[in-house]
Amino acid sequence: MTRQLSRRSVFEALLHRSPISRADLAKVTGLSKQTMSEVVDTFEQQGLVRRVGRTSGNVGRTAVLYELSPEGGHVLGIDLGARRLTVALAEIGGRVLAEADEPTDGRGGAWVLDQIARLSDRLARDNHTHPSRIRSIVLATPGVVNPKTGSIEMAPNISGLDHLNVVGLLGEKLGHPVVFENDINLALLGEIWHGCAQNLANVAFLALGSGVGLGLYVNGELVRGENGAAGEIGYLPIGGDPLQAESRVQGCLEYQLGAAGIVRRFGEAGGSPVDSAKQVFELAQSGDARAIAVVGETARLAALAAATVVATVDPQLLVLGGSIGARPDFADQVARALVQLAPRPVEIRTSLLGARAGVVGAVSVALRRLHDEFFGVAELASALPLPPPAQRHAPQ
């Protein structure tokens, strides 16, 4: 029990300061040299740690340096988008070994699952890792992921996936259980781990692309909501009559702010025919007056959504992401509009990782789960619960 705590703090020190000697580990963790040698020895026997050289140049005896060994375990992050499939492989120490991506198999359904398995397998073998060594897998997917069951409640925009038991089938194909999480939530975690929101505890991630979505990170924790539906801001009563038919079906804000809404509004404004929101933005940059107006209105709506989030959860930073939100010209307009709307100034940044955010976030969660599997202190960490109002008297 107390050994578990020692092992945990040694592992933590190894995560952040490798390569490191046993003597230094003892100083950092506060444990004795004796205990340290014992712990490191068991780590070495388990393959969690390996020798990596000796110190030199210092006065005194040289020390053996240790670092976390890739033998300790590998993790897989997968971003399953409607257009693109991305997979990343990392080792227990946090180093991302390789990333690969392909267009998502257009035939959908089981073909996509096969594609994921094939790509993951190739990635593992190309990096001298047998797929069976992978000890944690997290998959980013659009749609609502129920936090209790882990199942997908709203199928992603991929045909034929909604009838399949995706969690079970994919776990079987990959030889290890797969944890699902909403892609926007994972993009947010990606930005927090390796992106523009590092070391912050209160961050909101506004994703504007084909749809609109929000990721919330509060008190250093992801907000999923009771049904995993937190951040479904497509349904915010902004930008139109929330009782309208379109608003009921698709969500009031999404109807205006989604890519389809932008294209539609550009058409209604008499703009030349376009078939993607991207073209509207490009027209605006080239000076098309109608496009400029539509983009301005789009930024105003996004700022309204941002102001809503700022007033509700008071984040330290607002990250703009998604294929539309990450455009720097657009982000500037949103920031300017937000100054007028928000009760207090809030910093805005555009996504640093872009399309990679989701897969990086998936890797970060997969890593965290692996670490917790080895060194978790689940029941220890729980807060002392207060007594209920009706004192239960133990029947004697």
Next chain:
Amino acid sequence: MTRQLSRRSVFEALLHRSPISRADLAKVTGLSKQTMSEVVDTFEQQGLVRRVGRTSGNVGRTAVLYELSPEGGHVLGIDLGARRLTVALAEIGGRVLAEADEPTDGRGGAWVLDQIARLSDRLARDNHTHPSRIRSIVLATPGVVNPKTGSIEMAPNISGLDHLNVVGLLGEKLGHPVVFENDINLALLGEIWHGCAQNLANVAFLALGSGVGLGLYVNGELVRGENGAAGEIGYLPIGGDPLQAESRVQGCLEYQLGAAGIVRRFGEAGGSPVDSAKQVFELAQSGDARAIAVVGETARLAALAAATVVATVDPQLLVLGGSIGARPDFADQVARALVQLAPRPVEIRTSLLGARAGVVGAVSVALRRLHDEFFGVAELASALPLPPPAQRHAPQ
């Protein structure tokens, strides 16, 4: 270190199952009878625990029963409202011993601080507790409380308090440091501890009274925001033009939905002169058509705010509180309007504790802080942090 964990789990068992014998404690906690006797003995010596009788009627030797002793410590919860001052005294085991309230001293400033000290002192002495025995004090106040400094950033609606170092002065007067927290947040925690939201982890508390405010409880934790300004939904861009002058100063939603806004709208609708929002609601109940319309519009605005919260954080339960929000007739109208607006049905309840919610929540936080002071595992509980992207190599 490991003893601390044992002590902690024994205390937890005592909190929830007292009176209880040492033998039963051993069964519940999984510790040995031997260890249990040691721990309980030290608790008894520290005055944390006392004998309270023996078992009888069972076969076998009788057991000595123990319970948490009030000698272990008392806590104070204080709700400082603009109109009313409420103080509650509880003991370490969670029992609320007494509550008292008075109209807030209208002279404001230092008089109010004196009043708090006097009322607290009386409450302690009336319950055979010397004020010096009080080991944790939490005060509920309107306004934004900075979560880092603990200071009040927006002074409550009490004259003369904004120039004073309230935290320091009050701590001195009461002989123990005082922790401040937003009154709506504490009302929410009150409902979660003893009210209508017991044992839930995702709750939103919509407070409608002279102002509008929101309390958020997510993942079993209070959401304060980076600056303590989470839940400042008076600034939601709902119910009017958010760029208007009134919206900028007071908040767009608050301008319409606050008590003053209700009275104003009733006047604009040609209603008979009233001087409080309460009268508008009473007129509506007695059949006044204009009042009915104004109340209906008010409910619609509240439902829009609620829909915003539901779409953003997906709570399990929405509690309506505050002098206006807790009216059952009004809550029904809000619930009906929300069905049309929210993407998914969400349960709504009205506050069970009413005006007492704030002080009950203050007691709950004071208790939790006392428990953590004795049995906290702060650094143990922290999650394993992931390594930063740039691996720091220890300079050797």
Next chain:
DNA sequence: TTCTATTTATTCGGACGCTTGACGAATCAA
């Protein structure tokens, strides 16, 4: 009443994990 089964409570011995201090080993600098 006496005896037995049962439960509570204490005592004792042993195991585990951690620390301290001493000591040998390895290295750099003079």
Next chain:
DNA sequence: TTGATTCGTCAAGCGTCCGAATAAATAGAA
């Protein structure tokens, strides 16, 4: 070569926990 310094191991001791044995107290059966 010598001394200072640091690394790593060994041995001893301490705190905490557990399990087994034992004593104490009680209800129910004989």
